Amino acid sequence: IPDEFTKAERVLREIQAQGFEAYFVGGSVRDALLNQPIHDVDIATSAxxxxxxxxxxxxxxVGIDHGTVLVLIGEEQYEITTFRTESTYQDFRRPDTVTFVRSLKEDLKxxxxTINALAMNVDGEIIDLFDGINDLEHQIIRAVGNPRERFHEDALRMMRGLRFAxxxxxxxxxxxxxxxxxxxSLLDKISVxxxxxxxxxxxxxKNxxxxxRPFIETECYQYCPELRGKGAMLFDFAELPNKQIESESQAWALLIKTIGLKENAIRSFLKSWKQSNQMIYEVQQLVYGLxxxxxxxxxxxxxxxxGLDAVLSVEKLLFYYEQKSKLEEAKExxxxxxxxxxxxxxxxxNDVLAYFDKxxxxxxxxxxxxxxxxxVNRQIINNKKVLLAFAKDMIDKE
Ligand code: ATP
Ligand code: MG
Incomplete structure (x- = not known):
């Protein structure tokens, strides 16, 4: 049992001491079984x-309407969510009503x-009601229950399934x-x-x-900002060397470059994806450099x-086109x-202003x-007198 769980053990025991059930659930259980690093330990409870x-x-x-309370213990914090069911999804997205229940099974359902519907008790025993372990072993993403109903309830799950793949x-x-x-096409109902x-x-x-490929083949991309009609170019993007991308800005830059957007179209593309101005700036730098x-x-x-960070990022992006990066050389x-x-x-x-009577x-x-x-181009040396003389030259030439 990973450290993260041992630290949280006390939380589960305290809830149990009051007569309630409590389990580790969701991504942390999945990742622990896969021997992968765990981000947040989520706890589900009947309380x-x-x-x-x-x-x-x-x-x-933090989300009391949805049943989530953040518990702070020392330096650590834990999201504790009451077992709940989500009913009447009328608009293909978040549930209209959340009902708290006392049964773990309802919550897992x-x-x-299936790989996200595993729970683990305080003794490290796994509760696997939907054959999630089998799917973990066979490396399969399978909806809990009827996938058609589940995607109708919440269309975002389709994108989640693809990202887990x-x-x-x-x-x-x-x-x-x-x-x-x-x-x-139900993705239309989901916020960008x-x-x-x-x-x-x-x-x-990782892959x-x-x-x-399924993102393109299922046509999910048609409901993503600015990707409609770009299936063929997205396939080119999918066929780039399948090396894991290092950062968000590198991912956007590679996508933008491969679908053939001009540098002056980057801002509106990323705006439609609701990205920050900082992200837009970084991506513009990378695409320019590339x-x-x-x-x-x-x-x-x-x-x-x-600057060095962007230069090295560009070198890394070059790998996808030329199968090599010259990181050391660029750094030097x-x-x-x-x-x-x-x-x-x-x-x-101020020096310039003081020197000239303008x-x-x-x-x-x-x-x-x-x-x-x-x-920078080594046309002149970086010395105050030399630079002022250079400036005077420029002004005299005007
Ligand atoms: P990550 O490692 O990216 O955090 P995760 O599986 O923990 O992956 P979260 O978005 O943190 O994903 O959600 C936590 C858990 O809540 C999931 O494992 C899943 O059981 C459940 N969950 C999250 N979003 C949905 C959804 N749209 N529909 C149904 N269950 C969901
Ligand atoms: Mg998570």
Whole structure:
């Protein structure tokens, strides 16, 4: 039994001491059985939220309507969720009503896939009511119960199934897959934000290709922002070397490059996926860098402008196109730049202003930029007198 569970044992025992049931459930049990690292230990209990709050002193109502209370113990925190059923899904997404129940079985029944419907008691015994262990052994993603009903209840589960196929490198059971094929259009009802979370996990998974193929074949992609009609290009994307992608921005950059988007279309593409401005900026840098590198070797000014992290990310992306990355070489070239950021320049805007008898304005920034470019390109050395003389030259030429 992994450490994470041993630490949480006390929580389960305290709930049990009050006469309630408590189990580890969901992803943590699955990942422990797969010998994979565990992120969060989720606990399910027959106690109602109010009862949990009476047992523990430090709690936070993180999702009390859904039955979830966060319990804080020392440095650790645990999500404790009351056994519940979810009924009358009228809009193919979240349930209209959540009903708390006292039976573990009811709670496991509402879970999406058999491998996610396992529970473990405090003694490490597994409760496996839907043959989840067998599916774990055979590496299969299978809906709990009738997949068609389950996807009708909550269409997001289709995307979840695909992302687990990628993350775990499992295959999707035929009935489950055929239900995705039939109901893919229900994804229309799901918010972009929730689809994006699953799609990114799919892209970053261990076997991206194994999930992208059914994602395309079942036509789920037609209900994803800006991917409609791009099936053929998505297949190209699926056929790239199946090496795991390292970061979200790298995943977006690779996708955007492969589906042939122009650099000026990146912002609107990622906006429609509800990505942050920070993410958009990073992806723009990577796609720009990748385009430059596909043309030839690095220009020093691009090394300078992108910075080391982005440069190395671009080198990693190059692997997918040229089957090699020149990480060491790029790093060395970056480190040998005369300066690495504007702060290392021997003069500032204020120095320039003080030196010339001109009114402040846009010209100061432009001047600094020209000086910076010249220094980076080793046209002039980074010395205050030299830089001011260079600036004077430029002004005299005007
Ligand atoms: P991860 O490692 O990505 O966190 P996870 O299996 O823990 O994977 P979560 O989204 O954290 O996934 O959900 C926890 C558990 O809640 C799942 O294992 C599953 O039992 C259940 N669950 C989550 N989302 C759904 C859903 N849409 N429908 C049914 N059950 C769900
Ligand atoms: Mg989880």
């Amino acid at each position: 109602y939220p109010e009862e949990i709050k009476e047992i523990f002193h430090r709690t936070v109502d 509402r879970r999406d896939f 990628s993350q775990l490198d499992f295959s999707i059971e035929p009935e489950t897959l055929s239900a995705i094929e039939d109901f893919h 934000e929730r689809i994006a979370v699953e799609f990114i996990k799919l892209l970053l998974g 991206r290709r194994a999930a992208l 385009n430059q590198r596909l043309l030839g070797d690095w220009e020093v000014i691009d090394l300078f402008n992108l 070239r970056y480190l040998s730049l005369p300066i690495h950021n504007r702060k290392e320049l021997a003069i500032t805007g 009114t402040p304005g846009k010209w100061v920034g432009e001047m600094i930029e020209m000086i910076e470019t010249a220094v």
